[in-house]
Amino acid sequence: MKVMFSAFVAALVIAFAAPMVLNQFGWSVAEQTSSASVRLD
Structure with missing residues (x-):
């Protein structure tokens, strides 16, 4: 019981x-899916 x-x-x-x-x-997840180069239009 103690082990459980x-x-x-x-x-x-x-x-x-x-x-x-x-x-x-x-x-x-945020660091894996984001990158430094982001295109802003």
């Missing part, structure tokens, strides 16, 4: 920490 609760807590920590960590590495 530990797994739930670990999953919640990973779920909440993942977006912050991935943004630090620059792996957001």
Whole structure:
């Protein structure tokens, strides 16, 4: 039972920490799909 609760807590920590960590590495969708050269008409 303790192992199951530990797994739930670990999953919640990973779920909440993942977006912050991935943004630090620059792996957001906005950074992958945008570029420096943009055509403005």
